[in-house]
Amino acid sequence: MESIISITIFILGLLIGSFLNVCIYRIPRGESIAYPPSHCTSCGNNIKSYDLIPVISWIFLSGKCRSCGEKISIRYALVELATAILFLLTYFRYGVSIFLLRYLILIPFLLVIAMIDYDTMEVYTTTTWLAIAMGAVLLGVNFYMREQVATYVYGALLGAGIIIIIILLSKLILGTEGMGWGDAEICGLCGLFLGFKLTLIMIFFSFIIGGVIGVYLLRFKKKNGRSEMPFGPSIIMAAFLSILWGDKILNWYLGTLN
Numbered sequence: 001m002e003s004i005i006s007i008t009i010f011i012l013g014l015l016i017g018s019f020l021n022v023c024i025y026r027i028p029r030g031e032s033i034a035y036p037p038s039h040c041t042s043c044g045n046n047i048k049s050y051d052l053i054p055v056i057s058w059i060f061l062s063g064k065c066r067s068c069g070e071k072i073s074i075r076y077a078l079v080e081l082a083t084a085i086l087f088l089l090t091y092f093r094y095g096v097s098i099f100l101l102r103y104l105i106l107i108p109f110l111l112v113i114a115m116i117d118y119d120t121m122e123v124y125t126t127t128t129w130l131a132i133a134m135g136a137v138l139l140g141v142n143f144y145m146r147e148q149v150a151t152y153v154y155g156a157l158l159g160a161g162i163i164i165i166i167i168l169l170s171k172l173i174l175g176t177e178g179m180g181w182g183d184a185e186i187c188g189l190c191g192l193f194l195g196f197k198l199t200l201i202m203i204f205f206s207f208i209i210g211g212v213i214g215v216y217l218l219r220f221k222k223k224n225g226r227s228e229m230p231f232g233p234s235i236i237m238a239a240f241l242s243i244l245w246g247d248k249i250l251n252w253y254l255g256t257l258n
């Protein structure tokens with residue numbers, strides 16, 4: 001039974017990942033994510049349904065469009081694989097539970113937001129606020145089932161609050177914003193899904209990850225002139241860490257203190 005659920009969740013992840021690729025490509029271009037059906041971005045030909053199997057089609061076509069032979073980035077297959085692996089690890093961590101549902105809703109949003117932020121340095125409010133609305137619905141479910149609600153509200157306030165404070169302080173002291181309001185949305189959104197404790201861990205790791213990436217970019221400035229890295233992907237990587245191993249990391253840390 002365990003393995004049937006694992007395989008189902010993995011395949012679900014691959015399929016959702018395939019849809020996320022469509023979102024990541026089309027949302028910044030202002031295109032509809034529902035219409036038209038998937039087509040090659042080079043020749044415009046519709047992609048046949050048998051060429052739309054996540055990862056496998058990419059390997060089978062050796063990364064080329066069947067019609068025009070144009071290269072298809074390996075990124076599409078990697079996004080599909082990343083979604084499936086995150087889904088599977090979340091299932092291993094939480095089993096079939098309300099938490100699994102919670103994070104299976106959050107993870108796809110975060111992947112889309114992170115990839116678009118990485119590509120364009122923009123955070124699209126329609127995407128973040130749709131995710132926040134879903135988080136509010138989940139709060140309603142929690143309230144109805146007489147489960148914890150406050151921790152998620154505090155998580156959201158903590159996440160958004162800390163970025164807003166950084167923005168205001170850096171404006172005051174340095175005269176620049178340092179971080180964007182989109183980062184506050186992302187961090188608040190994550191807090192709304194993670195709850196207070198995991199949000200603390202997430203914030204801690206987002207600064208470590210952001211710092212490491214920052215130092216790397218300063219040392220090895222990319223040739224294409226891209227020396228900036230949006231902070232959103234760092235928050236989102238930290239959120240994934242926190243969802244999967246946050247409790248373990250916290251226990252380990254508290255253990256070393258004793």
Ligand SMILES: [Zn+2]
Binds near residue numbers: 040041042065069070
């Ligand atoms: Zn083509």
